[in-house]
Amino acid sequence: MDNYQELIMQAKLAMEQAYAPYSRFRVGAALLGASGRIYRGCNIENAAYSPTICAERTAVVKAVSEGERQFKALAVVAETEEVITPCGVCRQVLAEFFDDQVVILLANAGGQVRKTNLSELLPGAFTGDKYGL
Ligand code: THU
DSSP: OHHHHHHHHHHHHHHTTOBOTTTOOOEEEEEEETTSOEEEEEOBOOTTSTTOBOHHHHHHHHHHHTTOOOEEEEEEEESOSSOOOOOHHHHHHHHHHOOTTSEEEEEETTSOEEEEOHHHHSTTOOOTTTTTO
């Protein structure tokens, strides 16, 4: 679990960079690639609202654009009473790159952590290999 604590700490650091002037809801993510590199992401809001990008997607986009496509773990943190749970759009984006071996850690700033995986978060995900895409 030591590695996981490090990843959660990285997600908290990412949360510090959140740009959330509209919701004031700060989220941080840290994505551990198969290479060992960690990609941090935060939510980045927009005055037009719909261009807002969540912390999880920021981390995935950073990783994939750096050539990393395989992952070991993802930590997500917010200042919520319960642990944060990713939105539906992010779950679909994670389904593009994660199998159930990828550990997903949902946490809050108070130290609560829930360990889960993709098929728990998005059962029956629409994926390219299922439909020959
Ligand atoms: N948000 C995330 O970054 N990740 C989640 O898992 C849920 C929601 C962001 C989007 C928006 O900036 C703010 O939280 C409120 O919805």
